[in-house]
Amino acid sequence: MRDQTNDFAFKIATANGTGSASANGLIMQAIFRMGVPVTGKNLFPSNIQGLPTWYEIRVSKHGYTARTPIFDLMVALNPATYAKDVAEVRSGGWLMYDSTWPLHDELIRDDVTYIGVPLAQLCNENFKGVRERILMKNIAYAGALSALLGIDPEIILELTKEKYSRKPALLDSNQKAIDLGRDYVHANYDCPLPIRLQPMDATKDSILIDGNTSASLGCLYAGATVGAWYPITPATSLMEGFKGFCQKYRVDPETKQNRYAILQAEDELSAIGMVIGASWAGARAFTPTAGPGISLMGEFLGLAYYAEIPAVVFDVQRTGPSTGMPTRTQQGDLMSCAYASHGDTKHICLFPSDPREAFEMAVAAFDLAERFQTPVIVLSDLDIGMNDWMIPKLTWDDRYRPDRGKVLSAEELDAAKNFARYLDVDGDGIPYRTLPGVHPKGSYFTRGSGHSKMGAYTEDSDEYQEVIDRIARKVDSAADAVPSPVILHNKGARMGIVTVGACHAACVEAMDLMAADGLPLDYLRVRGFPFGDEVRQFLEEHEVNFVVEQNRDGQLRSLLMLETGVPRSRMQSILYYAGFPLSAHHVVTGVTSKLGVLV
Amino acid sequence: MSYLAKPKVHHPSLKKNALGLTRRDYEGSLSTLCAGCGHDSITAAIVQAFWELEIEPYKVAKFSGIGCSSKTPAYFLREAHGFNSVHGRMPSIAAGAGAANRDLIMIGVSGDGDSLSIGLGQLCHAIRRNVNLMYVLENNGVYGLTKGQFSASADPGSTSKRGEVNSMSAIDGALMALTLGATFVARCFSGDKAQLIPILKAGLVHNGFAFIDVISPCVTFNDHEGSTKSYAYTREHQIELVQADFVPVREEIEAEYAPGSVQRVQLHDGSHLNFRKVAEDYDATDRDKSYAYIRKCDEAGEVATGLLFIDPDTKDMMEQAQAVPGPLTSLRFEDLCPGSEALEKLQMRFR
Numbered sequence: 013m014r015d016q017t018n019d020f021a022f023k024i025a026t027a028n029g030t031g032s033a034s035a036n037g038l039i040m041q042a043i044f045r046m047g048v049p050v051t052g053k054n055l056f057p058s059n060i061q062g063l064p065t066w067y068e069i070r071v072s073k074h075g076y077t078a079r080t081p082i083f084d085l086m087v088a089l090n091p092a093t094y095a096k097d098v099a100e101v102r103s104g105g106w107l108m109y110d111s112t113w114p115l116h117d118e119l120i121r122d123d124v125t126y127i128g129v130p131l132a133q134l135c136n137e138n139f140k141g142v143r144e145r146i147l148m149k150n151i152a153y154a155g156a157l158s159a160l161l162g163i164d165p166e167i168i169l170e171l172t173k174e175k176y177s178r179k180p181a182l183l184d185s186n187q188k189a190i191d192l193g194r195d196y197v198h199a200n201y202d203c204p205l206p207i208r209l210q211p212m213d214a215t216k217d218s219i220l221i222d223g224n225t226s227a228s229l230g231c232l233y234a235g236a237t238v239g240a241w242y243p244i245t246p247a248t249s250l251m252e253g254f255k256g257f258c259q260k261y262r263v264d265p266e267t268k269q270n271r272y273a274i275l276q277a278e279d280e281l282s283a284i285g286m287v288i289g290a291s292w293a294g295a296r297a298f299t300p301t302a303g304p305g306i307s308l309m310g311e312f313l314g315l316a317y318y319a320e321i322p323a324v325v326f327d328v329q330r331t332g333p334s335t336g337m338p339t340r341t342q343q344g345d346l347m348s349c350a351y352a353s354h355g356d357t358k359h360i361c362l363f364p365s366d367p368r369e370a371f372e373m374a375v376a377a378f379d380l381a382e383r384f385q386t387p388v389i390v391l392s393d394l395d396i397g398m399n400d401w402m403i404p405k406l407t408w409d410d411r412y413r414p415d416r417g418k419v420l421s422a423e424e425l426d427a428a429k430n431f432a433r434y435l436d437v438d439g440d441g442i443p444y445r446t447l448p449g450v451h452p453k454g455s456y457f458t459r460g461s462g463h464s465k466m467g468a469y470t471e472d473s474d475e476y477q478e479v480i481d482r483i484a485r486k487v488d489s490a491a492d493a494v495p496s497p498v499i500l501h502n503k504g505a506r507m508g509i510v511t512v513g514a515c516h517a518a519c520v521e522a523m524d525l526m527a528a529d530g531l532p533l534d535y536l537r538v539r540g541f542p543f544g545d546e547v548r549q550f551l552e553e554h555e556v557n558f559v560v561e562q563n564r565d566g567q568l569r570s571l572l573m574l575e576t577g578v579p580r581s582r583m584q585s586i587l588y589y590a591g592f593p594l595s596a597h598h599v600v601t602g603v604t605s606k607l608g609v610l611v
Numbered sequence: 612m613s614y615l616a617k618p619k620v621h622h623p624s625l626k627k628n629a630l631g632l633t634r635r636d637y638e639g640s641l642s643t644l645c646a647g648c649g650h651d652s653i654t655a656a657i658v659q660a661f662w663e664l665e666i667e668p669y670k671v672a673k674f675s676g677i678g679c680s681s682k683t684p685a686y687f688l689r690e691a692h693g694f695n696s697v698h699g700r701m702p703s704i705a706a707g708a709g710a711a712n713r714d715l716i717m718i719g720v721s722g723d724g725d726s727l728s729i730g731l732g733q734l735c736h737a738i739r740r741n742v743n744l745m746y747v748l749e750n751n752g753v754y755g756l757t758k759g760q761f762s763a764s765a766d767p768g769s770t771s772k773r774g775e776v777n778s779m780s781a782i783d784g785a786l787m788a789l790t791l792g793a794t795f796v797a798r799c800f801s802g803d804k805a806q807l808i809p810i811l812k813a814g815l816v817h818n819g820f821a822f823i824d825v826i827s828p829c830v831t832f833n834d835h836e837g838s839t840k841s842y843a844y845t846r847e848h849q850i851e852l853v854q855a856d857f858v859p860v861r862e863e864i865e866a867e868y869a870p871g872s873v874q875r876v877q878l879h880d881g882s883h884l885n886f887r888k889v890a891e892d893y894d895a896t897d898r899d900k901s902y903a904y905i906r907k908c909d910e911a912g913e914v915a916t917g918l919l920f921i922d923p924d925t926k927d928m929m930e931q932a933q934a935v936p937g938p939l940t941s942l943r944f945e946d947l948c949p950g951s952e953a954l955e956k957l958q959m960r961f962r
Contacts, residue, residue, distance in 0.1 A: 238707060261949040290710050
């Protein structure tokens with residue numbers, strides 16, 4: 013039997029709105045503090061209270077962060093999903109349940125070890141009031157789990173103290189609930205189980221953070237002052253994160269006035285309008301949204317593209333089409349973002365793979381938007397945005413200064429003979445712009461209707477075409493400025509994996525597995541759009557490229573075909589789009605089954 | 612929008628304001644609207660209002676949506692930045708610009724299609740937000756650029772040029788603004804410059820969203836018998852509830868009014884408005900009474916005009932956001948970015 017110390021996964025099934033999130037967070041953080049690499053995936057319903065919700069925790073001494081579909085232990089606390097949860101434990105695994113009530117016979121599997129803990133009974137005997145009993149039941153299961161998995165009790169205590177330092181009454185009841193669960197398990201079962209934790213030293217330079225929080229930090233550090241938004245799952249916590257950080261770091265200490273403005277708009281149309289208006293007037297402005305918001309923003313994105321106004325949009329992608337599954341993840345907006353709006357458009361897109369890149373690309377997005385005077389869309393997703401990832405600590409270079417692009421100051425305008433808004437003075441396709449309220453010579457009329465390079469209205473074919481051709485050159489030239497792709501070459505590899513965003517974690521794990529099985533693969537992960545030439549080169553270097561992505565139609569593959577000219581036959585799609593984060597298992601079986609056909 | 616360049620010729624005898632600028636300095640390019648269009652009169656009034664207020668043109672930002680009315684910002688203040696946005700979405704652009712730089716003097720020009728149909732939501736929420744914007748709705752009851760369809764402000768029973776009868780109820784922008792909590796609501800007639808100019812001046816000075824509905828007849832598609840937005844109909848049915856005189860901060864009050872006939876309201880910057888009441892029991896600072904009075908006029912088939920309501924003591928969007936004074940765009944980067952040390956420290960939370 014393989015040693016499963018620091019190498020296992022478990023899943024906790026509860027109903028949402030009962031407080032299980034804090035118990036799950038406590039367990040996760042405790043494992044992290046033991047120095048053991050850990051990631052959590054929250055599979056939650058589009059609902060506030062009472063529906064099934066799951067939390068998956070993967071412990072990996074190797075540092076793998078992708079979701080795994082194989083669970084060694086199931087913590088089944090929601091009778092509504094018992095049958096499903098029992099079926100999901102691996103053969104030879106364990107199942108913990110609330111033994112206050114007996115399990116039905118049909119839920120008993122011979123190949124699974126059952127661990128009954130009378131959580132409800134313990135809490136009813138020790139706590140008063142319905143609400144406290146429900147909340148403490150969650151903390152009690154955390155206590156029981158800590159005994160089963162061998163989590164250091166000191167760390168649990170430390171975390172509880174940190175959390176409730178200002179609420180001593182809550183600290184007492186939490187500590188009591190933890191002890192109830194732990195003591196019961198110790199008294200009745202052999203602890204810890206073979207799936208167990210042992211302190212490591214692999215997390216001291218890391219943090220546990222979700223990508224919406226890190227992206228909001230990116231906005232803070234990039235100097236964004238205007239945030240406009242319409243609440244939408246799974247993007248909401250990005251603006252809430254920004255607000256929280258602003259309240260801490262952007263309030264004038266003397267006057268208590270804010271160095272930011274957050275505008276909650278009436279819809280996404282208005283939110284992007286505010287961003288465009290603010291950017292036009294010279295602020296760094298952004299809006300977080302999801303696919304439905306991108307659909308609504310289409311018209312305005314075309315205006316910003318054509319009138320050459322910076323705008324930063326975060327698309328925290330969720331499952332489409334239409335309302336889809338709002339609390340499930342997908343990469344379904346690649347095409348709709350790349351070419352958002354009517355007419356000929358193309359937008360700079362950035363594709364973070366984890367919260368660290370979400371932070372870095374948030375900053376890059378503002379620089380690119382202002383430098384190229386065009387919208388930049390950061391395509392995150394629910395998995396990156398809302399799950400807690402273990403990532404290397406975020407770092408900041410204090411020498412950083414925003415790239416504000418070609419904006420003429422009052423002095424420059426004063427000295428200039430004249431100003432033409434859309435004239436390609438430097439031959440790089442990027443014209444100079446001016447801000448309102450700065451200088452009379454800088455005035456021009458911004459419009460989404462036909463305009464000449466001088467900034468005047470036009471219906472003249474040549475004048476129109478001259479501008480629209482230059483904009484195409486300008487946006488294409490951003491291929492060299494967006495983050496370059498991650499490319500890994502492996503000895504003996506003849507085929508490649510090409511992927512994007514949050515698929516990264518599963519792909520690198522799958523590549524290790526396949527290399528161990530004698531199938532080394534090269535790897536490319538695109539990080540920006542328009543694609544740089546190295547993307548085309550990679551595709552051409554490999555007879556077969558497995559394009560791994562999370563949507564039904566192979567949107568990345570389509571984009572690659574359209575933009576690089578590499579024929580479809582060189583690219584084999586490996587797709588997973590059922591709404592949960594991708595696992596290495598999906599990639600390995602995808603590649604193996606394609607190889608079966610190819611051979 | 613289409614326009615023709617206007618020759619910049621100054622007659623030496625043109626009167627100059629305190630900045631040394633003549634009215635010509637507040638003009639834009641030549642209008643390409645139909646001859647006799649009400650919108651051109653409004654443009655002229657806007658030019659006059661800015662000139663009289665002695666505002667430096669480059670400090671102004673002009674916004675519009677799509678439609679005949681939305682072309683007009685090209686026809687005034689050539690030295691101001693203009694933004695002709697997408698149909699019905701100008702208020703969000705202005706809100707964003709105002710958030711970035713609250714020192715901008717913002718004017719928005721829209722039409723009844725732009726404001727009351729496709730852009731109704733944005734208008735409503737800009738009112739609620741109290742964006743510091745003077746919003747001029749050039750209201751002709753018809754879609755001009757697409758040649759004569761009814762707009763949402765067309766009165767029930769009125770007819771189109773082709774003789775179709777409008778069966779749907781009309782959206783009255785002024786009444787709607789009142790119910791939404793607008794802090795400045797006026798209605799004017801484009802043909803009445805004497806009334807329009809002081810209201811525009813007050814709207815520019817007002818701290819917050821100034822909604823000005825201007826009946827502005829469309830000579831080409833809605834100036835016929837059967838229209839309730841024609842020159843003839845408006846002239847006949849307009850009743851002026853109050854005459855507002857705008858008195859700038861530094862000017863002495865010279866006009867003499869009969870006792871009890873004047874209501875005085877102080878504006879944000881210390882200037883004030885003197886209302887000469889035409890309708891005796893009208894109170895332009897009482898929202899409910901204003902609403903009721905306008906409704907009564909409607910029922911009598913009269914078009915109530917004048918500065919219908921004002922609440923001078925309001926907080927605009929940026930005051931509500933408790934933002935620092937001055938433009939956010941002028942903040943130093945060092946005051947926005949917490950730096951590496953803070954980042955290191957704040958990440959303790961994530962361990």
